[in-house]
Amino acid sequence: ISKNDLKNESPQLRKCYEYLNKTSRSFAAVIQALDRELRHAVCIFYLVLRALDTVEDDMTIPLEVKVPLLRSFYTKLQEPDWCFMDSKEKDKIVLEDFSTISHEFRKLAPLYQEVISDICCKMGDGMTVFLEGHVDSKKQWDEYCHYVAGLVGIGLSRLFSASGLEDSIVGQDTRLANSMGLFLQKTNIIRDYLEDIEQGREFWPKEVWSKYANKLSDFADPANRRAALSCLNDLVTNALHHVPDVLLYMSRIKNQSVFNFCAIPQVMAIGTLERCYNNPGVFTGVVKIRKGEAVRMMMYATSLEGVKAIMYHFTAQILHSIPSTDPSQNITRRCCHQVLERS
Ligand code: PS7
Ligand code: MN
Ligand code: MN
Numbered sequence: 001i002s003k004n005d006l007k008n009e010s011p012q013l014r015k016c017y018e019y020l021n022k023t024s025r026s027f028a029a030v031i032q033a034l035d036r037e038l039r040h041a042v043c044i045f046y047l048v049l050r051a052l053d054t055v056e057d058d059m060t061i062p063l064e065v066k067v068p069l070l071r072s073f074y075t076k077l078q079e080p081d082w083c084f085m086d087s088k089e090k091d092k093i094v095l096e097d098f099s100t101i102s103h104e105f106r107k108l109a110p111l112y113q114e115v116i117s118d119i120c121c122k123m124g125d126g127m128t129v130f131l132e133g134h135v136d137s138k139k140q141w142d143e144y145c146h147y148v149a150g151l152v153g154i155g156l157s158r159l160f161s162a163s164g165l166e167d168s169i170v171g172q173d174t175r176l177a178n179s180m181g182l183f184l185q186k187t188n189i190i191r192d193y194l195e196d197i198e199q200g201r202e203f204w205p206k207e208v209w210s211k212y213a214n215k216l217s218d219f220a221d222p223a224n225r226r227a228a229l230s231c232l233n234d235l236v237t238n239a240l241h242h243v244p245d246v247l248l249y250m251s252r253i254k255n256q257s258v259f260n261f262c263a264i265p266q267v268m269a270i271g272t273l274e275r276c277y278n279n280p281g282v283f284t285g286v287v288k289i290r291k292g293e294a295v296r297m298m299m300y301a302t303s304l305e306g307v308k309a310i311m312y313h314f315t316a317q318i319l320h321s322i323p324s325t326d327p328s329q330n331i332t333r334r335c336c337h338q339v340l341e342r343s
């Protein structure tokens with residue numbers, strides 16, 4: 001059972017796992033359950049990206065510091081003493097002790113290092129495009145989500161193939177890997193409406209919300225409840241379009257530990273989307289799936305049949321709760337049917 005026995009590992013690596021458990025509720029368990037060929041590489045990948053995201057998120061870092069830092073972040077992986085002590089974010093520890101993380105990074109196989117460094121370089125660059133804190137078109141929404149999550153899916157898929165645990169097609173098909181990330185990130189952005197606007201960041205695309213309001217923040221006013229729900233349902237429908245890609249990606253995964261690692265976040269996402277659909281709670285707080293439901297989903301998410309069953313269940317649930325007055329109802333219905341016809 002002690003699959004992740006760290007007794008024989010370096011103190012630096014043990015610290016990395018300590019940071020993983022401190023900074024991630026959603027990924028800590030599934031990363032530590034990965035087969036050992038991959039476990040350390042994915043742990044370090046997570047911490048490096050957590051550090052980069054902490055720079056992106058920190059609104060107290062002036063732009064003239066933040067932009068060059070995001071652009072050059074991947075080069076810090078090669079600087080043994082580099083660290084950043086001026087963040088105010090809750091996960092700032094990964095920047096303050098970045099030298100422990102970069103030390104372990106440089107001990108990874110060269111192929112793993114290249115993937116992580118390449119993704120870090122592209123993500124840091126992409127983040128600088130969206131520092132004004134808003135997203136205009138639906139195309140830009142996909143672009144932003146590509147930079148912060150699609151690239152993670154692409155990088156992880158390349159690591160899976162490089163480890164030999166998965167076929168080379170998994171790492172080569174970047175379109176499907178991108179969809180895996182977009183489905184998670186869009187769900188995160190939809191759910192985090194309130195938290196994000198409270199921090200002065202607007203990740204809901206203007207092309208969509210401007211159909212229903214003059215300002216994105218108008219949705220927080222209960223007087224605009226109907227418009228808010230219409231916009232919410234529009235975006236949930238947009239995210240649902242990625243489900244067929246997710247199922248195709250999952251059908252190619254052979255290794256059980258990789259399967260669980262990929263599947264668990266995806267089933268949590270569909271569960272979260274279903275809870276968010278037509279739910280005014282999105283505009284007043286954080287909508288979360290119940291603990292018991294989450295545990296049940298994690299058990300089912302260990303086989304392709306189980307993952308499909310969960311995806312179909314929540315899709316059918318959304319299909320049945322489409323309001324007869326919803327402006328997106330026909331698109332939502334069509335999208336749900338497209339998912340369900342595969343069952
Ligand atoms: C390397 C496991 C598995 C093919 C830090 C996993 C933040 C939703 O709102 O922390 O900032 O609090 O709740 C994870 C595809 C990425 C996409 C992205 C890296 C799945 C930096 C995760 C995690 C690809 C940018 C965390 C996308 O949400 O966000 C590793 C396959 C980090 C994955 C961010 C978000 C992840 C996210 P918030 P959360
Ligand atoms: Mn989070
Ligand atoms: Mn961010």
Ligand code: MN
Pocket residue numbers: 053054057
């Ligand atoms: Mn973040």
Ligand code: MN
Pocket residue numbers: 134136
């Ligand atoms: Mn703009």
Ligand code: MN
Pocket residue numbers: 188189192
């Ligand atoms: Mn978020």
